[in-house]
Amino acid sequence: MDGGNDTREQAYAADIASIRQAQLRIEPYIHRTPVLSSENLNKLSKKKLFFKSECFQKGGAFKMRGACNAIFSLDDDRAARGVLTHSSGNHAGALALAAKLRGIPAYIIIPNNAPQCKVENPTMQSRELVAGRVQEETGAVLVHPYNDRHIISGQGTVALELLDQVPEIDTIIVPISGGGLISGVALAAKAINPSIRILAAEPSGADDVAQSKAAGEIITLAEVNTIADGLRSTLGSLTWPVVRDLVDDVITVEDEEIVEAMRLCYEILKVAVEPSGAIGLAAVLSDKFQASPAWESSHNIGIVLSGGNLDLSVLWESLR
Amino acid sequence: MDGGNDTREQAYAADIASIRQAQLRIEPYIHRTPVLSSENLNKLSKKKLFFKSECFQKGGAFKMRGACNAIFSLDDDRAARGVLTHSSGNHAGALALAAKLRGIPAYIIIPNNAPQCKVENPTMQSRELVAGRVQEETGAVLVHPYNDRHIISGQGTVALELLDQVPEIDTIIVPISGGGLISGVALAAKAINPSIRILAAEPSGADDVAQSKAAGEIITLAEVNTIADGLRSTLGSLTWPVVRDLVDDVITVEDEEIVEAMRLCYEILKVAVEPSGAIGLAAVLSDKFQASPAWESSHNIGIVLSGGNLDLSVLWESLR
Missing domain, CATH: 3.40.50.1100 (Rossmann fold)
Incomplete structure (x- = not known):
């Protein structure tokens, strides 16, 4: 079947x-x-x-389903460096929650001026830049909100x-x-x-x-x-x-x-x-x-x- | 047990x-x-x-639980005359719904001027009077919202x-x-x-x-x-x-x-x-x-x- x-x-x-x-x-x-x-x-x-x-x-x-699958699929070494997303909204919340369950850091990059639950497209570029810098510094694993096989x-x-x-x-x-x-x-x-x-x-x-x-x-x-x-x-x-x-x-x-x-x-x-x-x-x-x-x-x-x-x-x- | x-x-x-x-x-x-x-x-x-x-x-x-139990406990003769309540709100809605499931009439007595979901106490007396009259005319069974063993x-x-x-x-x-x-x-x-x-x-x-x-x-x-x-x-x-x-x-x-x-x-x-x-x-x-x-x-x-x-x-x- x-x-x-x-x-x-x-x-x-x-x-x-x-x-x-x-x-x-x-x-x-x-x-x-x-x-x-x-x-x-x-x-x-x-x-x-x-x-x-x-x-x-x-x-x-x-979103908690994919976030948990992504985070609990990581081996201990990679997981220890944390996870990162430049998405906002439900994926970000779920990633933070799942990271907490595994006891690892989560870096959520959202623009300072984002109103609750709303992040418009024009800010995407700068978010990606910031995310790239955080990733370089921490070695955190980027977890894309959807373009990811574990998600x-x-x-x-x-x-x-x-x-x-x-x-x-x-x-x-x-x-x-x-x-x-x-x-x-x-x-x-x-x-x-x-x-x-x-x-x-x-x-x-x-x-x-x-x-x-x-x-x-x-x-x-x-x-x-x-x-x-x-x-x-x-x-x-x-x-x-x-x-x-x-x-x-x-x-x-x-x-x-x-x-x-x-x-x-x-x-x-x-x-x-x-x-x-x-x-x-x-x-x-x-x-x-x-x-x-x-x-x-x-x-x-x-x-x-x-x-x-x-x-x-x-x-x-x-x-x- | x-x-x-x-x-x-x-x-x-x-x-x-x-x-x-x-x-x-x-x-x-x-x-x-x-x-x-x-x-x-x-x-x-x-x-x-x-x-x-x-x-x-x-x-x-x-409320649907009690209403169904009251209505489906009635024998066919009594049920055919319908059910009646002078309560309002959830009990009335449930009684109407349960009566529909049994295919019998339901008489719901609420004051004309009742705002949605809110019926104040002072109107109780007149509602009971109207209910009594409807009951006499129809032979409907009064189903009290709570003081009833089936409810x-x-x-x-x-x-x-x-x-x-x-x-x-x-x-x-x-x-x-x-x-x-x-x-x-x-x-x-x-x-x-x-x-x-x-x-x-x-x-x-x-x-x-x-x-x-x-x-x-x-x-x-x-x-x-x-x-x-x-x-x-x-x-x-x-x-x-x-x-x-x-x-x-x-x-x-x-x-x-x-x-x-x-x-x-x-x-x-x-x-x-x-x-x-x-x-x-x-x-x-x-x-x-x-x-x-x-x-x-x-x-x-x-x-x-x-x-x-x-x-x-x-x-x-x-x-x-």
Whole structure:
């Protein structure tokens, strides 16, 4: 069943074997997150939806899986020098948390002026410069947020768990940004059951993946504009081949659809998601998805609620 | 182990046998809700906390358990005439939902002018009058929100599940209002393991249970003032004996502590709770609890996150 010897898979950065190894490696450090369902959302979507709730993961997002796999894969000597990232947001938080669990330093390079949860693209260059200097000085291992085989393998454990929890799933909808999560999920799910279909959900204002799939090569956007601050990255050399070959389609949704999906997550599922986390629900409810004959045969749909890190101070101010 | 023949228990409106019957009866209609945990909240409380997340229950609160048990206990003739409540909020929603599942009418009497999720005490009398008239005309069965043995038995299934999911629990903290939930939980938990301690959590601005326990009789407050709109009821004739005998203590918390606990639920647990739902976490974090020698020996604490029905429009307005 595993298909681990499929030669095609060997061409990718990860495979079912590396994902199963990751599962064993990270199991002591992560939560097996619950799968939630709602009759109301089933009715609304005309499908059976199964929400893999990675909001409840340690650190509040699936990123802890990849970070733990990367950090606990290091031998003691390399680990002792620490890990480094110039990413921000959920990957940085997860890397810091996983490093703490291993008892090693973590260097997180973020610009001084970054507002919480938001780091815009223009600062990328200077961050990379600073990161390079820190790396030279410390010998820390750079852990890329997605273009890394251990990260991809770690994120793929989401699919192993989900298909163990709900074996009847025929389709999985995954938010896409740099492609680490969806690559791991696609590699794991298609190895377990090649007929499972993988759908990427992407904001219209950062639709580089839809454009890349259409063009047959990685497209980088000059600027992105979306409320989903976790979905602004570009595909990498390791994730692109998987996305190109194994992701069946990409659905783009508007920011208003994302906010409406967030509202449904909070008010019906009672799960505190961030905009990026709710995009899978937005996709399944979108006119594009509902009207597409291609997805008519999808009945049991897994949706990855990828994370829940959101600044809610407006809510607390209103209650006080 | 069940202790179902303990003569003391026979004096109460429910017992472990009726709670186990309820579990079998309602199992097809409810969710087995997940138990969440967080290292951060463990550190903050200096305990191991296990959050029984009834926010994810159908209808968004534990109330669906009791409502289903009450409605599916009715014989076909009585059921056909429908059910009725003059309660509002989560019980009303759950009763309507459970009635729909059985295919019978539900009459929910709420004042026209009630703001969403909030019905103040002064309207109680007129609601009871209207309810009486509807009952006469329809022959519908009045289902009290808590002073009802089927309701108490249904709510007790929370404890059966929780102790099955986390057998090492030594203490359970439960929000208290009319006492239906805590009565069921206490009867189930103490029958399974008499050494388990039950702690009620109550808002300072509606502390009738603390006063009742102190006085040795039911005390009714002239007015209540708390953000926790689900915790404004008074003990009933069936819940009071259980609360008197089996609830080990009551902790009262301020509204500010409730809002802070809500914030932790959203931002750390990623669970959308209503104020009443967060009060158990507020209790375990309170100075009163932390400083009390009585609770030093509590290590593994179950906390019932009772519900998640809250108007969040301020949040959506800010995001749009």
